[in-house]
Amino acid sequence: MNKLMQVYELLFERFGKQNWWPVSSNNKEFEVCVGAILTQNTAWTNVEKAIKNLKENNLLSKEAIAKVNVKKLANLIRSAGYFNQKAKKLKEFASFDGEVTRENLLNIWGIGPETADSILLYAYNRPTFVIDAYTKRIFSRLGRGEKSYEELQEMFMKNLPENYRLFNEYHALIVRLAKEHCRTKPECGNCPLNNVCQTGKLNI
DNA sequence: TACCAGGTCCTCG
């Protein structure tokens, strides 16, 4: 088994299934996209309140967001932070009509690599590995130094089977590890990766 | 109180 799969197994053994994306509705695709935009550099708990507001105002659909006044939208998503920017981002996304590809998503104002990959993976079940600040932090500690988004993504995708369920679960487990152990100030006691971190065993 | 949270855009060298 390769090293990245070893890490996955260790995380899964400890934390189990994470059940991302944490939304449920008959409009899952669009709701996941909204969540992916709203959670940019923001705690998910703040995003949940914004999504609740949107739902209560019947604004959790592409058509409704494309139509609504941007100031009203901004006010409803206030809790998610950067609300003026994010209101504009939501409207830009809602007025996009093209084919859902990574390249097309990246051409939408407000959608960068992580949001594009999150949408592809979590809304459309495309096998794209999502890299975030947590992934960068954890794997720079496991290995040696920072890697770029593209470098890290390539490392995962060349060394893992192309399986959206695996990518989905792996990214969620990375977030879990970052919150509970591999924090800004690391708490290494009892970390599930203790035996492979800083021992040279992984050498990622 | 200060720092952090599932980033992206814009500007400047």
Add this chain to the structure above:
DNA sequence: CGAGGACATGGT
């Protein structure tokens, strides 16, 4: 390119 600043609320 890459670094640096702006964007903003809510929890600890």
